[in-house]
Amino acid sequence: RKEVEQDPGPFNVPEGATVAFNCTYSNSASQSFFWYRQDCRKEPKLLMSVYSSGNEDGRFTAQLNRASQYISLLIRDSKLSDSATYLCVVDSWGKLQFGAGTQVVVTP
Amino acid sequence: EAGVVQSPRYKIIEKKQPVAFWCNPISGHNTLYWYRQNLGQGPELLIRYENEEAVDDSQLPKDRFSAERLKGVDSTLKIQPAELGDSAVYLCASISGRGTGGADTQYFGPGTRLTVL
Numbered sequence: 680r681k682e683v684e685q686d687p688g689p690f691n692v693p694e695g696a697t698v699a700f701n702c703t704y705s706n707s708a709s710q711s712f713f714w715y716r717q718d719c720r721k722e723p724k725l726l727m728s729v730y731s732s733g734n735e736d737g738r739f740t741a742q743l744n745r746a747s748q749y750i751s752l753l754i755r756d757s758k759l760s761d762s763a764t765y766l767c768v769v770d771s772w773g774k775l776q777f778g779a780g781t782q783v784v785v786t787p
Numbered sequence: 788e789a790g791v792v793q794s795p796r797y798k799i800i801e802k803k804q805p806v807a808f809w810c811n812p813i814s815g816h817n818t819l820y821w822y823r824q825n826l827g828q829g830p831e832l833l834i835r836y837e838n839e840e841a842v843d844d845s846q847l848p849k850d851r852f853s854a855e856r857l858k859g860v861d862s863t864l865k866i867q868p869a870e871l872g873d874s875a876v877y878l879c880a881s882i883s884g885r886g887t888g889g890a891d892t893q894y895f896g897p898g899t900r901l902t903v904l
Binding site for chain 2: 683687721722723724725766773774775776777778779780
């Protein structure tokens with residue numbers, strides 16, 4: 680079993696709609712959690728950190744559920760430019776583990 | 788501010804040949820990572836440096852892979868000899884912090900896309 684698991688998708692989302700997806704992790708001692716975005720043939724870039732209380736950054740909302748060991752990302756009012764692969768990252772004492780990513784395709 | 792610099796951007800070699808990748812992290816960043824990313828997968832850590840010390844190389848295939856960061860700044864990752872299965876994107880990343888946390892300040896280079904024929 681992989682330590683960080685994601686639904687690979689693709690999630691096909693009409694422009695303007697909302698999409699949400701999760702990431703599960705196996706190490707209960709993990710400390711920090713992040714969502715990264717990766718465009719095709721580009722390097723990953725930090726989208727947002729995930730805090731226990733949940734946090735928003737514009738149209739993006741991230742949640743952490745430590746009891747069930749998952750984090751989620753919700754995108755509201757999807758834009759065409761949101762099409763990308765979203766990587767879940769779990770940080771355990773400086774060791775960063777990436778999920779395989781969830782592909783989101785926003786269609787006109 | 789310059790980002791993480793990697794070279795070459797692309798490399799095509801025949802199997803059994805050696806290959807080397809170079810990374811120059813963001814100035815002042817003490818921690819440097821080398822990752823390998825296969826198609827459809829997330830980056831997988833190969834080695835992590837804190838300054839010039841390799842603090843986590845548990846996932847580095849040491850029979851054919853080696854890395855160095857002699858002066859705690861730029862780093863080189865080498866494969867000798869390369870195998871077909873080594874075809875992947877090799878990403879370098881750096882963070883300014885040390886030890887726990889830090890992914891919120893992690894920056895990736897553009898990667899080196901290796902094709903082994």
